[in-house]
Amino acid sequence: xxxxxxxxxxxxxxxxxxxxxxxxxxxxxxxxxxxxxxxxxxxxxxxxxxxxxxxxxxxxxxxxxxxxxxxxxxxxxxxxxxxxxxxxxxxxxxxxxxxxxxxxxxxxxxxxxxxxxxxxxxxxxxxxxxxxxxxxxxxxxxxxxxxxxxxxxxxxxxxxxxxxxxxxxxxxxxxxxxxxxxxxxxxxxxxxxxxxxxxxxxxxxxxxxxxxxxxxxxxxxxxxxxxxxxxxxxxxxxxxxxxxxxxxxxxxxxxxxxxx
Amino acid sequence: xxxxxxxxxxxxxxxxxxxxxxxxxxxxxxxxxxxxxxxxxxxxxxxxxxxxxxxxxxxxxxxxxxxxxxxxxxxxxxxxxxxxxxxxxxxxxxxxxxxxxxxxxxxxxxxxxxxxxxxxxxxxxxxxxxxxxxxxxxxxxxxxxxxxxxxxxxxxxxxxxxxxxxxxxxxxxxxxxxxxxxxxxxxxxxxxxxxxxxxxxxxxxxxxxxxxxxxxxxxxxxxxxxxxxxxxxxxxxxxxxxxxxxxxxxxxxxxxxxxxxxxxxxxxxxxxxx
Ligand SMILES: Nc1ncnc2c1ncn2[C@@H]1O[C@H](COP(=O)(O)OP(=O)(O)OP(=O)(O)O)[C@@H](O)[C@H]1O
Ligand SMILES: [Mg+2]
Numbered sequence: 133x134x135x136x137x138x139x140x141x142x143x144x145x146x147x148x149x150x151x152x153x154x155x156x157x158x159x160x161x162x163x164x165x166x167x168x169x170x171x172x173x174x175x176x177x178x179x180x181x182x183x184x185x186x187x188x189x190x191x192x193x194x195x196x197x198x199x200x201x202x203x204x205x206x207x208x209x210x211x212x213x214x215x216x217x218x219x220x221x222x223x224x225x226x227x228x229x230x231x232x233x234x235x236x237x238x239x240x241x242x243x244x245x246x247x248x249x250x251x252x253x254x255x256x257x258x259x260x261x262x263x264x265x266x267x268x269x270x271x272x273x274x275x276x277x278x279x280x281x282x283x284x285x286x287x288x289x290x291x292x293x294x295x296x297x298x299x300x301x302x303x304x305x306x307x308x309x310x311x312x313x314x315x316x317x318x319x320x321x322x323x324x325x326x327x328x329x330x331x332x333x334x335x336x337x338x339x340x341x342x343x344x345x346x347x348x349x350x351x352x353x354x355x356x357x358x359x360x361x362x363x364x365x366x367x368x369x370x371x372x373x374x375x376x377x378x379x380x381x382x383x384x385x386x387x388x389x390x391x392x
Numbered sequence: 393x394x395x396x397x398x399x400x401x402x403x404x405x406x407x408x409x410x411x412x413x414x415x416x417x418x419x420x421x422x423x424x425x426x427x428x429x430x431x432x433x434x435x436x437x438x439x440x441x442x443x444x445x446x447x448x449x450x451x452x453x454x455x456x457x458x459x460x461x462x463x464x465x466x467x468x469x470x471x472x473x474x475x476x477x478x479x480x481x482x483x484x485x486x487x488x489x490x491x492x493x494x495x496x497x498x499x500x501x502x503x504x505x506x507x508x509x510x511x512x513x514x515x516x517x518x519x520x521x522x523x524x525x526x527x528x529x530x531x532x533x534x535x536x537x538x539x540x541x542x543x544x545x546x547x548x549x550x551x552x553x554x555x556x557x558x559x560x561x562x563x564x565x566x567x568x569x570x571x572x573x574x575x576x577x578x579x580x581x582x583x584x585x586x587x588x589x590x591x592x593x594x595x596x597x598x599x600x601x602x603x604x605x606x607x608x609x610x611x612x613x614x615x616x617x618x619x620x621x622x623x624x625x626x627x628x629x630x631x632x633x634x635x636x637x638x639x640x641x642x643x644x645x646x647x648x649x650x651x652x653x654x655x656x657x658x659x660x661x662x663x664x665x666x
Contacts, residue, residue: 245570
């Protein structure tokens, strides 16, 4: 991996996230409707956290606050003990849609984030090329987004995020639009990426199995105003979806949602 | 991972893999058959006396008039005069319309302030304003160029504004999340995303430019293709009149062809490879 080059000699772990009294409301029919209320949470550097909850409970809102794309009404987000303001180079976001620029080739799309961060065109392309190899799209460097399938396009989006070597990867239902088969492969791929890159991963998902498969902890948000809860996932990795503990875990989590 | 379609991209060129290439002759006929039919009908109508040959001369007379005009240089002067008028006006409209459109599309308040005025101007036919321009600028070149400029400005301007405003917010947000500033968002996302709709405006404007060119040249001109159409008709040089009309059509096709070619080069990504 290319990470060694950028990690400073001092062995400080980075990518630690803390939420302090984070609150956000949105106006709805003339009234302010609270979406997130006083959320406090510590996320360890290198941890994988899954955020689940019913539709409209504020998962995307929370992720946007973490990304710095939106500002909280109250409270703050600390990264490595420093409050964030706006977007930062230590974070990268992966969305449900790949959000590729249709006029750029796969290679240039992956190089895009690097170029925005001031890396020269040639260097950005060289690094992008390595990243594309890693997501298995080496043969498609010169393809345009419209020539890709959904799963391939999403992998290009992931490669673009990884190319900037973030400490924290923020994912908003990244596999939500994929078919079941592709989704399984991509979950394996995310697990591998997380393991190899040692990033902090914060993943919004509506798929409980996906949450258990990938996460160290699951944060459950609710719509009824009750406080969010976190559930640790103490299962050995790599995880086996058919192991009795895994199945039991899934049952527990489904119980949380009133699904039995 | 498979290459099969896992989702359905918005536009997938269906024709690309299904249709075998048509044999050249058939392809040619299916594309130009009606044009050929029209010319044959013309020739027949003229020769068989369905329409007086004085009004609708046989095509070879039109071709001869065209050839004479070009060889003697008379029509060449007209073409040059027309191209100059339309060219200056079109260039000015592009030079003002695209930057202004990009600015207006980006800056909401500017757009909201200028929009009512723009709608008013746009809804007022440039031809109706031509007399006003003549009063203000005289009957010379300036008023001619200006009326063409006026009419061509709005399609470009409105298409550019529309293009900028329709840029996918999600792409802008993606760029911002990688730390893009306003200028970078503009240069790397907004501008390239607007190119296809700017081209729609350019093609519309090119058509409008030729339309207004002819109208302007029919009033108080002594050179130009539009003048030649009128003049030939006054002098009852009907083949010459048709020659000038064909020239006009050729000019329009050439302008459009040029823009299509440019569009293919600049935004291949947005076109279905039909
Ligand atoms: N920009 C906005 N303006 C007004 N209301 C908003 C805005 N963004 C989100 N909301 C509201 O906040 C609530 C939470 O939205 P959010 O997108 O975070 O939900 P979610 O948990 O991501 O849901 P889903 O699972 O459907 O993606 C919703 O009720 C939504 O209507
Ligand atoms: Mg959401």
